[in-house]
Amino acid sequence: METKRILFIIFILLSTSSVFAQDIEQDTTEKKNWFQRVFTRPTKIIHDTIYIYETEAEEEVQEGVFDEDGDDEEMEHSGGIPMPFDTLSTNDKYLKVILFDNGSWLYYEVPKPDLPDFISNDHWMTDQVHAYYDINVKDLPEELDLILCDSTHGWHIPGYGRMVSTYKLRKGHKHQGVDLGIPFGEPIYAAFDGIVRVALPTKYTGGYGNVVVLRHANGLETYYGHMTKYVVETDDLVKAGEIIGYCGSTGRSSGPHLHFETRYMGQSFDPERIFDFESGTLRDTIFTLKKHYFSIYSHEGQSDKESEVAATQVAPKNVTHTVKKGDTLSGIAKKYGTTVKKICKLNNINEKKTLKVGQKLIVQ
Numbered sequence: 001m002e003t004k005r006i007l008f009i010i011f012i013l014l015s016t017s018s019v020f021a022q023d024i025e026q027d028t029t030e031k032k033n034w035f036q037r038v039f040t041r042p043t044k045i046i047h048d049t050i051y052i053y054e055t056e057a058e059e060e061v062q063e064g065v066f067d068e069d070g071d072d073e074e075m076e077h078s079g080g081i082p083m084p085f086d087t088l089s090t091n092d093k094y095l096k097v098i099l100f101d102n103g104s105w106l107y108y109e110v111p112k113p114d115l116p117d118f119i120s121n122d123h124w125m126t127d128q129v130h131a132y133y134d135i136n137v138k139d140l141p142e143e144l145d146l147i148l149c150d151s152t153h154g155w156h157i158p159g160y161g162r163m164v165s166t167y168k169l170r171k172g173h174k175h176q177g178v179d180l181g182i183p184f185g186e187p188i189y190a191a192f193d194g195i196v197r198v199a200l201p202t203k204y205t206g207g208y209g210n211v212v213v214l215r216h217a218n219g220l221e222t223y224y225g226h227m228t229k230y231v232v233e234t235d236d237l238v239k240a241g242e243i244i245g246y247c248g249s250t251g252r253s254s255g256p257h258l259h260f261e262t263r264y265m266g267q268s269f270d271p272e273r274i275f276d277f278e279s280g281t282l283r284d285t286i287f288t289l290k291k292h293y294f295s296i297y298s299h300e301g302q303s304d305k306e307s308e309v310a311a312t313q314v315a316p317k318n319v320t321h322t323v324k325k326g327d328t329l330s331g332i333a334k335k336y337g338t339t340v341k342k343i344c345k346l347n348n349i350n351e352k353k354t355l356k357v358g359q360k361l362i363v364q
Contacts, residue, residue, distance in 0.1 A: 082100035082102045082104055083100060083101045084098045084099065084100055084101075085100065085101050086098075086099040087099070087108070093110070094110045094111075094112050095108070095109060095110070096108040096110060112237055112239075113153070113193035113194070113237050113238070113239050114152060114153075114193075115193060115195060115217050115237065116217060119195065119215055119216070119217055119219075120195055120197075120215065120235070123135075123266075124197065125197070125198075126197060126234045126235075127200070127204070128198070128349075128353075129198055129200070129205050129208055129211060129213060129223070129348060130266060131197065131221075131266060132265050132266025133266070133358065133359055133360055134358065135265045135266050135267070137267055137291065140264070140267065140291055142290065142291050143288055143289060143290040143291065144288070144289055145286055145287070145288050145289075146220060146264075146286070146287045146288075146289055147218055147285065147286055148218070148274065148282060148284070148285055148286065148287050149192065149240070149285050150285065153192065153193050153217070153240065154192075154193070154239070154240040154241065155191060155192055155240050155282050156189045156191060156240045156241035157189065157191070157275060157280045157281075158180070158188060158189055158190075158191045158224060158258060158275075159180050159182045159186065159187075159188050159189065159258040159260070160180075160182065160186070161180040161181045161182035161183075161247075161257070161258065162180070162181045163180055163181075163277045163278070164179045164180070164181040164257060165178065165179035166178055166270075166272070166299065167268075167269075167270040167271065167272065168296065168299070169296050169297070174268075175296075176261055176268035176296070177223065177225075177261035177262070177268065177271060178259075178260055178270075178272060178277065179257045179258070179259055180257060181255075181256075181257050182258050183247065183256060184228065184247060184248060184256040185228060185247060185248075186246065186247045187243045187245075187247075188212075188224050188227055188243065188246060188247055188258055189240075189241050189242065189243060189244065190214055190222075190238040190239065190240055190241065190242045190244050191214070191222050191240065191260075191275075192214070192216045192220070192222070192240045193216065193217065193237075193238070193239055193240050194214035194216040194217070194222070194237075194238055195214065195215050195235065195236070195237055195238070196213070196232045196233060196234050196235060196236040196238060196244075197214065197221070197234065198213035198234065199211075199213075199230050199232055199233055199234050199236075202250045202251050203350050203352075204349075204350050204353070205225075205251065205349075205350070206252070206344055206345065206348035206350060207225075207252035207345065208223070208225040208226070208251050208252075208259065209226040209227065209248065209249070209251025209252070209253060210225075210226070210227040210228065210229060210245070210251070211223065211224060211225045211226075211227070211230075212224045212227070212230045212232060214238060219264055219265065220262060220263070221263045221264075221266075222260070222262055223260065223262075224244060224245065224258060224259075224260060225251060225258070225259035225260075225261075226248055226249055226250050226251050226253045226256075226257060226258065226259050227245040227246060227247060227248050227250065227258070228245075228246050228247065228248025228249070228250065228256075229245055229246055229248070230244060230245035231243060231244060231245055231246075232244045232245070252345075262274055267294040268294065269289065269293040269294055270293065270298065270299040272299065272300035272301075273293065273299075273300045274287055290304070290307070292304075292307050292308045292310075292311035293307065294311075295307075295310060295313070297311060297313045298310050298311050318346075318363075318364065319362070320360045320361060320362055320363065321335075321336065321360070321361050321363045322358065322359070322360050322361075323355045323356060323357055323358060323359040323360070323361060324357060325357055327355055329343060329344070329351065329353070329355070332361065332363060333363075336363040336364060338363055343361060343362070343363055346361075346362040346363070346364075347361050347362055
């Protein structure tokens with residue numbers, strides 16, 4: 001008997017829920033099942049400021065429902081003003097569903113990053129990490145101001161961890177970013193609003209491992225390497241602070257960490273000029289990028305004069321080969337007395353990589 005009573009109470013609770021409730025006077029032929037009611041009920045689109053509108057569900061609640069004794073009883077909720085208590089995701093990451101404590105619900109449009117179309121029209125290569133092979137440092141302006149964030153565009157530290165390697169010449173090779181020691185599986189965040197140009201697995205990226213490259217409205221690109229996995233796809237719009245992947249140790253890596261690079265027109269510069277990784281802050285909202293910053297010997301903490309002098313240092317010169325029609329990795333390796341494996345390691349590419357005419361490869 002007790003079991004039947006419990007089941008009866010559960011049934012009454014379900015039937016009195018505003019999502020399942022049917023208008024008592026509604027004709028049987030007009031009744032809708034729960035799924036039809038949820039996806040056909042008129043809703044309001046709301047934005048950053050949430051305004052509460054009365055929906056059909058609220059009207060039903062205010063009309064009251066019957067309790068188990070058959071008496072009319074008003075449904076109680078938050079003093080006449082519905083209060084949000086949960087948010088549900090949809091297939092569109094920029095559209096959420098807000099649930100209120102009286103059973104009503106509303107769509108919430110998450111503002112999309114406002115990015116100009118032209119940033120994905122120039123050197124838009126999605127099948128390889130680097131895109132600006134034909135741009136030389138000498139072709140870039142002496143300096144330019146880049147807006148990093150403003151009232152509509154934010155920023156976020158790419159990952160929380162201690163810096164374990166800086167922008168420098170390391171073991172005779174250019175380490176063109178910083179390494180942040182982040183525990184395995186911890187989230188990696190988009191530094192600024194942008195578009196995903198590259199989201200590729202290790203087999204296509206060489207030393208970078210699983211890597212994401214974001215292009216930003218000011219012309220910057222940011223690189224996120226060695227991730228255990230990424231959760232974005234090419235051409236995705238992302239907001240600053242959005243999780244794009246999780247820390248790992250894929251590619252050429254000796255342990256879990258994030259390899260983070262900042263580049264302009266393909267030329268790298270010290271990411272510490274933008275972020276103070278120790279405090280987890282942005283150094284300024286506007287960044288003046290100077291041509292001498294593109295030297296591997298130029299880094300944050302130097303005066304302009306020191307940076308200019310450092311930039312005159314000549315790094316060990318690499319021997320490069322410009323790919324011509326009919327070239328293969330094995331043929332190039334034979335020509336320069338090296339191996340395909342070494343060429344791939346120097347260029348962070350896979351042995352099955354399709355070469356493009358005009359592409360420059362470091363061979364020694």
